[in-house]
Amino acid sequence: MVQERTAAGVLTVSDKGARGEREDQSGRIVARMLEEAGFAVRNIEVIPDDRDRIAETIRRWADEDALALIITSGGTGLTPRDVTPQATRDVIDYQVPGMAEAMRAESLKKTPHAMISRAVAGVRGKTLIINVPGSPRGAAENLAVVLPALDHALSKLAGDPTDCAT
Numbered sequence: 001m002v003q004e005r006t007a008a009g010v011l012t013v014s015d016k017g018a019r020g021e022r023e024d025q026s027g028r029i030v031a032r033m034l035e036e037a038g039f040a041v042r043n044i045e046v047i048p049d050d051r052d053r054i055a056e057t058i059r060r061w062a063d064e065d066a067l068a069l070i071i072t073s074g075g076t077g078l079t080p081r082d083v084t085p086q087a088t089r090d091v092i093d094y095q096v097p098g099m100a101e102a103m104r105a106e107s108l109k110k111t112p113h114a115m116i117s118r119a120v121a122g123v124r125g126k127t128l129i130i131n132v133p134g135s136p137r138g139a140a141e142n143l144a145v146v147l148p149a150l151d152h153a154l155s156k157l158a159g160d161p162t163d164c165a166t
Helices: 025-036 051-063 084-091 097-108 112-116 136-157
Strands: 006-013 039-047 069-073 121-124 127-132
Touching (some): 006 025, 025 039, 025 069, 025 136, 051 069, 051 121, 084 127, 097 112, 097 136
Parallel strands (some): 006 039, 069 127
Antiparallel strands (some): 121 127
């Protein structure tokens, strides 16, 4: 179980959602899952597929709002407007490839389309940022894969000096 009330944010990246043409179901699902896991979801926003805007929002949430965890939903595919992974790489200090690999591996058990996901996970300062797909089902399934590792990952990012081995 994650340390009670760890600050988190959910950023949905969707042109249609930002214009009010589509209800943000994936962001709601992600926020609910995080709250059920003990997170305090402090920031929720829907923005268009704009690389600079995505990067600026992640940067602000990590640096100014000091969120421990940011989950982005959407923009991880192959269309020209899918720029969430690029924006995430623009602002992270380093990647955590095992998380993205684990999400893709689990998703491949359900759909061959998982192999075209370009989702990344990485760290900016003491904030963990994870991209999940924009579909409600894909977002939930991918978040479920990484949830069991979040407590340990966030403890280490916060400076926990204990050995990882038990």
